[in-house]
Amino acid sequence: MNNHHSTRGLVSLRTLSVPRSSVQGMKFSANREDLLEGLLQVQNVVSTRTTLPILGNVLIETTEAGIQLTTTDLEVGMQCFVPATIQDPGATTLPVKRLTSIVRELAEEQVEFETDERCVSTITCSGSVFRIVGLSDEDFPPLPPLGSGQQFKIPQRRLREILKQTSYAISTDENRYVLNGLLFHIQSDKLTVVATDGRRLALAEHEIQWSGEELTKVILPAKAVHELERVLGSEGDVEVFVMAPEIAFDLDGTLLISKLIEGQFPNFQQVVPSDSSVRVTINRMELLQALRRVSLLLNDRNLSVNMTFTRDRMRIETNSPEIGEAKDEIPVRCDADELKVSFNPIYLMDPLRQLDVDDVTLEISDYTSPGVLRTNSMNFLYVLMPMRYRAAEDE
CATH class of the missing domain: 3.10.150.10 (DNA Polymerase III, subunit A, domain 2)
Structure with missing residues (x-):
């Protein structure tokens, strides 16, 4: 992990609801490794089969301390913070796969980035110069704001372990869509995560402090589960916000927001045999x-x-x-x-x-x-x- 991560904190949460800049011109410089790591964090959310060009792009926005990268497929959204030196604030969107490939191949560590009013971005690194045509940031669908939803914290290592122990049992049968994800069964002092495909059921639990008063049951889609498994680390906590019809996970400056699967998950407690001889x-x-x-x-x-x-x-x-x-x-x-x-x-x-x-x-x-x-x-x-x-x- 890059040592810049320790400085990221909750930047993504704090800046999520800031109104987007309408200024197209933008100029900043960033460390190549930091920029590449950020792009690799968010690029997997983008679908290769999208019919809307803007959904193939990453939204790049300047903040006081650096830049914020955001991708979405309208079901799952990912956002992360990258330290950068800002010369001119602004925002734009660029094809994320192509941009990631370019940054990966750059030879030097410092990358200069400049966008003009026509959404054309110039990337300069040592003797390399790229000009990429983007789309206006105003066309990019915003992620839902983090409201006053209930929340809990859990160590990243433990949540990653829970997902590994349960996600393989998620059903791939689209006719049983409520089984196409993980159930988060949240009580005042316990998180129970369940997956089933009708032939087997996997369940893992962890003690938590839940800010809500009532039992809460939400279903996290499989794509969000796999993205979460990928970005969870081995240190620090992840803060989970339940704000139906969405759920958000904030970890070390990376934010994942997903729509929830609507429907009633089967009563898993009835499936577990009460006694075995x-x-x-x-x-x-x-x-x-x-x-x-x-x-x-x-x-x-x-x-x-x-x-x-x-x-x-x-x-x-x-x-x-x-x-x-x-x-x-x-x-x-x-x-x-x-x-x-x-x-x-x-x-x-x-x-x-x-x-x-x-x-x-x-x-x-x-x-x-x-x-x-x-x-x-x-x-x-x-x-x-x-x-x-x-x-x-x-x-």
Whole structure:
């Protein structure tokens, strides 16, 4: 991370509602690395399939301490601050992908930037000179202002961990649009984040101090989730503002604002089994590696593996007449003499890849009931529906 980041603070929040300058002429100079890092932060929001040219551009505005970069696709908006020396204040918009490519290839550290009244910007760096035609900043759709919404803080590292532990279970079925995002279930002292696609459910929790008095439930779209995962760091807090129909995340001078998915998320509490008769403790990496090995013999017609648990062993196997069979055994601690169940190994490997623990616990009642994967910390769980146990193929 660049050491300029520590000076960014909450500049984006403070300047978001400042009226945009109508002056087209603008002149500033900035460090190439700072400018490139800022452009890389915001460029992913821009869609390559947009029909409105202005949505392919980045809005560049001067502030007292530097410049502010903003992009949006009308659903998700990203804004970040870049330190710069301002000679003439102003604003313009330029194609963000092209501008990023130019700045990436510049040879020297100091970049001079000047825009005229016709929205033509001249970029000078050492012996390199580029002139790019832009569009008026007045045509750029403004991000919604941060109002008096309720808010909470959470460490960036922890929120990034929560997103990694849940986002893989977001549904990609557009017919079930309320499942195309993450549920933020916010209570006075706890944030619960949930994703489900109908076949599995991932849940992670964290204690917070919520400024609101009532239970709040909002759904963050998948694109915003992925952008947030990308920009979250390992230090400092992120401040979350819930101002339906939008939500905003402010972190270290970068602001992400997203529209929320409208609709009712399923009652996740009803999905989690209240009691399971068998508990199996397994080393996470041993289970993940065994599943990887057995999965090498899966095909589109057979996407399940059989699991047989005894007191101290677990056997994983698959059998396909077209391909062959695979078996693997690993040590476990199980409180039943024998139990058989079948799961989709891809769905079972997803949470194992994202967890950072030594052991996991799998709770099962029988081969027809959902399995529940937990960690010792009790702030994560994963519910997975079983598949038909292919008993005939065991013989």
